[in-house]
Amino acid sequence: MKGSTKLNKSQKQAENKLRRLTLLAQRYKQAYITQGALLRLSELASTISDMRDFYPAIHKMVSELLHAENFYVVFYDNESELYSPQYFSDEKDQQIIDQVPSSAFSSGLTGYVVRTGKPLLCDSQQFEQLIAEGHIQSQGSPSTHWLGIPLCRGSKVIGVMAIQSYNEKQLYTESDLDLFCSIGGHTITALDRVKSRELLEDTVRQRTRQLQKINSSLQKEIKERSNAEQLQAALYRISELTASSHDMNSFYHAVHQVLSGLMPAENCYIALLDPDKAKLTFPFYLDQYSPPARERPLSRGFTEYVIRCGDARLINSEKATELVNAGEIRRGMASPNHQARYSTSWLGAPLLIDQKVIGVIALQSYEQSYSYSDTELNILRFVSQHIAVAIQRKLATEQQKRQQEDLERKVFESTRELRQTNLFLRLQVEERKKAEQKLFYEANHDALTGLANRQMFLQQLKQQFALSKRQPQLNMALLFIDLDRFKLINDTLGHHVGDAFLIEVSKRLLSTVREHDLVARLGGDEFVVLLTSLLDDTDAEDIAERIIDRIRQPFLLQGQPVHSGASIGIAQFQNDHSAAEAILRDADAAMYQAKSMGRNRFVIFNDTMRERMLQALTMEQVIQQALEQQQFTAVFEPVLCGQGRDLMGYEVHTQWQHPELGTQYDFSKYAADAGMTPQIEQLMLQQACRHLTVSNNDTGLLTVKLSTAHLQQPELFEKLKQQLAVLEHKHRLCLAFTERELLQADSSAYGPLKQLKQMGIRLALHQFAAETAPMGLLLQQLFEFVKLDATFCRQLPRNEQKRQLLQMLQTLALSYKFRLLADGVDNADLLNLLLAEGCCFMQGKYVAELLSAHELANAPSVVFQQLA
Structure with missing residues (x-):
């Protein structure tokens, strides 16, 4: 018994172990099937870009795993609560699906799954129970077994995917439900990917078509614009030829080169009507097979045909035969004594001036492989108008040139006696130029000393001031010189001696400065020296000392020695000078300081003097205020x-009654400085x-x-x-x-x-x-x-x-x-x-x-x- 019991216990353990292994194998098989289905679904989402192919592929994949001859997918809109079938395959209701309203899905099993949001495995008995409970209504052909799952995006149900069986032997199990749920859970993701790819590819196709259309339009516009630019350039070139070409022969060749850039023009000629319009002349004729055409009377050639029509014509072989048969033209007019080779394509346009034909320009081709087109006809029609104007202008220019040459020859012959007069006039012009130069010199130089005068000095000072502003390293200084005892010399010895004294002073000043320095006389006994390109600030002081030493030496006037001296004010260029006149003002102030210190010395302008000048400026402001307040009254001497x-x-004098300064008389200098x-x-x-x-x-x-x-x-x-x-x-x-x-x-x-x-x-x-x-x-x-x-x-x-x-x-x-x-x-x-x-x-x-x-x-x- 104990052995039997042990045997039964071992047998049970083996059976339990077998059941567990069988269950695990079934689960593994189910997981393997599910994993394969999901991989197939992912592959479909990656390879299919059209929704019309996606649903049949899903149907086929489900059919390989489950019994799914009857398969459908219905979408649900939460806002409008409407159902829209996306795919429907049914062996019984396939023909009537187009007539099924949205409400039919709402009241059936599809709507029930949407409302509950849960998968449903429903047999016939359960179907009848749902109807009895009022959850659904019977719709379509009744199935023996129905399997449906909700399609969700997030927490919202957006549709239902279902399979059904009409065969009682083919029923669905819970494992089929699990597999179907796994497929449905990933269907929405695959569906979104396919829709996105479909939308992207459709957008790409539409954009590609648009770009192709735009590109075609742009290419056409570029070609038209290129042709227009080429044509415009040709017209400009034709217009320029009137002035650039030396003679008519070079003009015609240049016109031919312009035409060659627009179309084939190996064979080209220009025919002009004579003034009587009875003959044709060919000033330009270039042909591969014919010699140059000679002047001939009007006849029935292609050229005369265009003249009669008054418009451009394109004549190919068929058109030429038609015109010959109609008696409009006769071929071989270009060289009647020579067996000519007939052209296969002939293009000609009239040369019109004021709507009157003056000639024809023509192109022709002898090759069967090339014929002129209507495009080239329109180009020649347009260009011929400008060529006609250019020819007319050039002919007029040539005629005017010949007339001008004749006139010049006659003028030269008739005015030979005037050459002497012309020479005399030239001499007068030269004399006048010399006089103008002399006047300019006199206007800019002092008449007595020959030095630069005030006008020229101020001009040079402003130029040098502007240069120093741009290049501060070019040091500049100004020396303001006032001669001592000049008035005494003038009063005691006379004006002519004073003039000789000033002339000698100017010579001594010139001998003390460098060549590029400027010496000028401002008037009376006031001189200035403009020093430029100074290497050191002390250079101006050295020159001032040399000037003082030279002026201190005695002058021999009227046989007797005369002594004088110089008071010099020096002003260095500073960046804070606002104008050139400010340097002259500073030098003048420094000169007056030198005179007040005992004369015969130099003083360099400094900040102390500037402060005094500012005080004087303040005084000027006070005078301005006094003028506005009517503080000036007249007193009578x-x-x-x-x-x-x-x-x-x-005699009327001016008295200034200032409320604080009291009565003032000597304010003329401040008033003059203030203007x-x-x-x-x-x-x-x-x-x-x-x-x-x-x-x-x-x-x-x-x-x-x-x-x-x-x-x-x-x-x-x-x-x-x-x-x-x-x-x-x-x-x-x-x-x-x-x-x-x-x-x-x-x-x-x-x-x-x-x-x-x-x-x-x-x-x-x-x-x-x-x-x-x-x-x-x-x-x-x-x-x-x-x-x-x-x-x-x-x-x-x-x-x-x-x-x-x-x-x-x-x-x-x-x-x-x-x-x-x-x-x-x-x-x-x-x-x-x-x-x-x-x-x-x-x-x-x-x-x-x-x-x-x-x-x-x-x-x-x-x-x-x-x-x-």
């Missing part, structure tokens, strides 16, 4: 008629005119001193004339101008002075004999009063030469009808001397003291104040 101790009138002198003078003139209007005649003559800017600047002169035009008592107003400013203005001031005199305004020359006592100003007979400089008058008692000059001026005054007025009369001795010399009009401190209080009571409303 009396002018005495000495013999009767009578008051002749007053406000004319405005202040206009204000004083207004006040003087106002006094003349409100006062009586006892006031006498009012003298107002003006700068020559009123004469040289048109806008100021016009304003002056407008101001004087409304004045009633013009004869009681006298306008005075200084000797120095009139000499600097040259003759440009004479015209405005004459206009003022014609208006009835009296004129006075002030500060005469302050420097040179130029007699030329007196001989103009413009001035009614000549006021002698105060320094000149004060030197009369101890200077015999100046008394002699006074006597000469008295004689000129009688001859040229002007009155001498002496300034600076500060004592009785000088007054008596002037009276003894015959000068009776005078002003000064002593003159003011002689006037009685009664006479001052009749003065203008502004009380007379003694000037400091």
Whole structure:
């Protein structure tokens, strides 16, 4: 028994082990089948790109694994809740599937799977139960066994895949359900891949077709544009040939080359009608088989046919035979005495000018392999118009050239006598050029010394300043030179000696500087030296010392030694200089500093001087503010008629009543630097005119001193004339101008002075004999009063030469009808001397003291104040 029991136990263990092995084998087989199905599905997704092939392939794959003669796939739209069959294969309901509505799937097993979202294995009994419970309705032919699974994308059911069997012997099992579920789970992924590939390939095909169409269009457009550009270039070339070709023969050959670039033109000719239109000439004829055509009368050739038609023609062999039979043409007209070879394709276009035919251009081919086309016909028709214009223009040019040559020959023969005159005119032109060069030299150089003048110096200074701005390594410096004792030399030895002195100074300056340095005379005894390309800042100081040493050496003038000196201001170029004039300004300021330190030395401009200049600029701003606030008033200095101790009138001076600085008189330099002198003078003139209007005649003559800017600047002169035009008592107003400013203005001031005199305004020359006592100003007979400089008058008692000059001026005054007025009369001795010399009009401190209080009571409303 124990042995039997052990045997049964071993047998059971073996059976259990066999069952487990069998189960494992079945599971392995099922997994192997499932894995193979999934691989087949992945392979289908990778190889199929058309959905129409995908579903049959799925059906075939499922049929190989399961009983699936009846197989369908239906999609479900969650938003519209509609069903759409994608694939349907059924042995009973195949014919009626197209008429099945969407609702049929909704109420059947398909809809049930969609609603539950779970796989379903349904037999006939379960099918009846679902109907009885109201879950579904019977749709289509009833099956014995139905297997369906949901197709899901994420958590949403998007369709159902199902198989069914109508044979009771072919039923589905749970393992079939598992296999079918595994296939369905990966079907959506495969389906998306196939759809994506299908969409991509369809997009690629559509884009390819579009690109092919675009490429074809572009190729066509490129070809058309290339042809158009080639044709346009040919037209430009034809247009240029009129001017570039030397003669007609080269012109025709060049036209032929242009045509050869557009179409085959081995055989080409140009035929022109004569003026009577009775003959044809062939100025250009190129043919492979025929000699050059000769001039002939019009006949029935191809050329005449185009002339008659007035349009381009393409004639091939058939067309030529047709025209010959119709009597329109006769072949062999090009060379009637020669057995010609007939062309297989002939192309000709008329040459039209103003819609009139002047000739024909033709091309022909003798080869059967090539014939001209309508495209070439249109090109020749278009080009022929431009060729006709070019031929007409070239012929006209050639004719004009022949006429011009005839005319030139006749002119040359008839104007031989004028050659001498022409030579004389050339000499005159040369003389004029020399005169212009001389004028240019005189305009840019000082007439006395031959050095550069102010204009040329400023021009060179600006150029060198701009160069130094671009290349700071090119050091530049400016030397401003003022000669010492020049006025004394001029006054004591005369102007001609002063001129010789300036000439000698200019020579010494030139000997001390380098060749590329510029020496210029600004005027009077002021010279400047522009030093360029300095290697060291001390180079300018060395040159200044050499100049001082040279000028310090005695000058031999009129046989006697004369000593002088030089005060020099040096300004180095700095990057902060805003303009070239700023360097000249700095050098001028440094020169005045050198003079104030004792002369005969040089001073380099520095920041201290710049601060002083800024202070002066501040002063100028104060003056501008004073002008705006009307702080300037007129004061009147009396002018005495000495013999009767009578008051002749007053000279108007400017007084500045500043609220903080008090009364100011000496501000003319700041006003001049600021350019406000004319405005202040206009204000004083207004006040003087106002006094003349409100006062009586006892006031006498009012003298107002003006700068020559009123004469040289048109806008100021016009304003002056407008101001004087409304004045009633013009004869009681006298306008005075200084000797120095009139000499600097040259003759440009004479015209405005004459206009003022014609208006009835009296004129006075002030500060005469302050420097040179130029007699030329007196001989103009413009001035009614000549006021002698105060320094000149004060030197009369101890200077015999100046008394002699006074006597000469008295004689000129009688001859040229002007009155001498002496300034600076500060004592009785000088007054008596002037009276003894015959000068009776005078002003000064002593003159003011002689006037009685009664006479001052009749003065203008502004009380007379003694000037400091």
